[in-house]
Amino acid sequence: MTALPPVLRLVVRNFRASLDSITLLVMFGQPAFLIVILGTMFNQLIPSVGSSNSYVAFLVPGMIASQMITGAVLAGRIFWLDRRWSMVEQIFSGPFLRAEYLAALLLTTLLFSLVGVGLMALVALPLAGLPVLSAVELAVILGTIALGSTFFGGLLIAIGGRIRSANLYFTIQSLLQYFLIFISTVYYPVTSKTPEVLRAVVYGNPLTYAADTVRDAFTRSFGPGDLTAGAVLALLASLTFVAAIASFRRLEFGPVQ
Amino acid sequence: MANPDPIATARDLGYAYRPGEYAVRHLTFELRRGEVFGLLGRNGAGKTTTVRMLSTLLPPSEGGGSLFGKDLRHCGRAERARLGVVLQAESLDFVTVEENLRLYAFLWGVARVTARSRAEEMLELFELGEVRLRKPWALSGGERRRFQVARELMHEMELLFLDEPTVGLDALTRGRILDYLARRAREGLTIVFTTHILHEADRLCDRVAVLQHGRLATIGPPSELKRRHAGARTVEAEFDRSLTVDEAAELDRMLRAQAQRFDPVEQRDGRLVFRARNAEELVAELARWANLRGLEIERIAVQEATLEEAFVSLVSDRPGAEDQPTGTLT
Numbered sequence: 001m002t003a004l005p006p007v008l009r010l011v012v013r014n015f016r017a018s019l020d021s022i023t024l025l026v027m028f029g030q031p032a033f034l035i036v037i038l039g040t041m042f043n044q045l046i047p048s049v050g051s052s053n054s055y056v057a058f059l060v061p062g063m064i065a066s067q068m069i070t071g072a073v074l075a076g077r078i079f080w081l082d083r084r085w086s087m088v089e090q091i092f093s094g095p096f097l098r099a100e101y102l103a104a105l106l107l108t109t110l111l112f113s114l115v116g117v118g119l120m121a122l123v124a125l126p127l128a129g130l131p132v133l134s135a136v137e138l139a140v141i142l143g144t145i146a147l148g149s150t151f152f153g154g155l156l157i158a159i160g161g162r163i164r165s166a167n168l169y170f171t172i173q174s175l176l177q178y179f180l181i182f183i184s185t186v187y188y189p190v191t192s193k194t195p196e197v198l199r200a201v202v203y204g205n206p207l208t209y210a211a212d213t214v215r216d217a218f219t220r221s222f223g224p225g226d227l228t229a230g231a232v233l234a235l236l237a238s239l240t241f242v243a244a245i246a247s248f249r250r251l252e253f254g255p256v257q
Numbered sequence: 258m259a260n261p262d263p264i265a266t267a268r269d270l271g272y273a274y275r276p277g278e279y280a281v282r283h284l285t286f287e288l289r290r291g292e293v294f295g296l297l298g299r300n301g302a303g304k305t306t307t308v309r310m311l312s313t314l315l316p317p318s319e320g321g322g323s324l325f326g327k328d329l330r331h332c333g334r335a336e337r338a339r340l341g342v343v344l345q346a347e348s349l350d351f352v353t354v355e356e357n358l359r360l361y362a363f364l365w366g367v368a369r370v371t372a373r374s375r376a377e378e379m380l381e382l383f384e385l386g387e388v389r390l391r392k393p394w395a396l397s398g399g400e401r402r403r404f405q406v407a408r409e410l411m412h413e414m415e416l417l418f419l420d421e422p423t424v425g426l427d428a429l430t431r432g433r434i435l436d437y438l439a440r441r442a443r444e445g446l447t448i449v450f451t452t453h454i455l456h457e458a459d460r461l462c463d464r465v466a467v468l469q470h471g472r473l474a475t476i477g478p479p480s481e482l483k484r485r486h487a488g489a490r491t492v493e494a495e496f497d498r499s500l501t502v503d504e505a506a507e508l509d510r511m512l513r514a515q516a517q518r519f520d521p522v523e524q525r526d527g528r529l530v531f532r533a534r535n536a537e538e539l540v541a542e543l544a545r546w547a548n549l550r551g552l553e554i555e556r557i558a559v560q561e562a563t564l565e566e567a568f569v570s571l572v573s574d575r576p577g578a579e580d581q582p583t584g585t586l587t
Contacts, residue, residue, distance in 0.1 A: 094340075
């Protein structure tokens, strides 16, 4: 039997070795819980949001888009644990290139994100139903998830490669996670009444572009804005990818706390 | 038996963690195919940095070298696929001991059937069978070290780097691991290992290099190092009768004149103990002197030099201080 390519072997190892079931349950359970509770509760107060005919219908695409952050957080955790337990060094002493390890982490991010997307869709189905998507709409959603996963995964890997303290890394990761999710259009839309400063911050957040694009795919209201969103996401994903490579090149082995 | 063909070389190799702050510098030596090579040195002498450079984990700051005939700076996947590296730091995955072994084999592309049987072999050899279902963090320090060595042996390699593989292990386990490594070396595996347990190096190594302050202090077979650097050795001789005061004084003068770093220890009731670097030569002189005086030597013993003595003599900040004369025989 021929062995799998190195990147795939690393991805399999990432899934099998680095995460426990409780972590996975919490990471994926939390957004599912939010869809059910937040969606049900706010549904009573908010009859419709923009082109979505209910709050839960508005929330679901946002939560789907936010899975790219869940995926990135999980991959960032794997990377950090690999550094903490010297597995990065151990793997690099074997027949693997740094580029392969990085590619495997990003692929792991994407796969986690897709697993999250699937789970959110399953949870949303009885609450809001799901639209029948065309191949183009599905491709746009998957492309958006892929670009967003690269952006967030790259960002956390770039940060994780430069920090030697677990406390600091996980604090930054939590802050980023909350900042990016809450100052975006995942839970609420930007309207004409949104303060200018907040609007600027929200539109500076890549998650907003991803959430809006997925939402537009769900409501079949693609427009030129989605093309811009895709371009912005692609640009940002390229930037964080380069940052992750740079961080990897300068990655120092040795003890981290 | 080592093949003189080098499997790796270091040529004026150096590494600086910051500009001007060298961990190691001007290292020049070669690793011969099939040999067991020991890297010795005090804490911070540069052993781990040297292992990291030779295993391509650290790019050299200056100088260079080769691995499997290829420039160290250009070594990649193909060369690392022929290496095994047991790091000094604990490295582990968050699955059971057994899964760790099999997962590591999977990473290295070892076929599943081979991985399964090899995992059994390693669990047995390293006495990890009882803890096979435990997560590595639930193991004792010694078990974790055994686990790490066992995991690295899950795949095939030509050159194995072991950075302090026996730290925290009991004597029995150390013996088993060293026996296994010796067997693998006889089968052709080249082994480089660092240790602070010098009798291990003496027992296992074909050659050892001693690093001091990041520089190569000496290199050679343990026997040669012991001969060159072991310093004074103790000679014990028992005569058939007590020496007179005059005889003792004469013997003292004779030995002192011929000895290198003579250090008298004891002389009473026909028993003589002294330390000297050229102990074997002095035994012959002692026998001649006794013969001339009509004395019979009933027992004579020269303490065997140890690698530890040679090491201490080499890296001591006060070389030879322990060999200074402290008195006379009379």
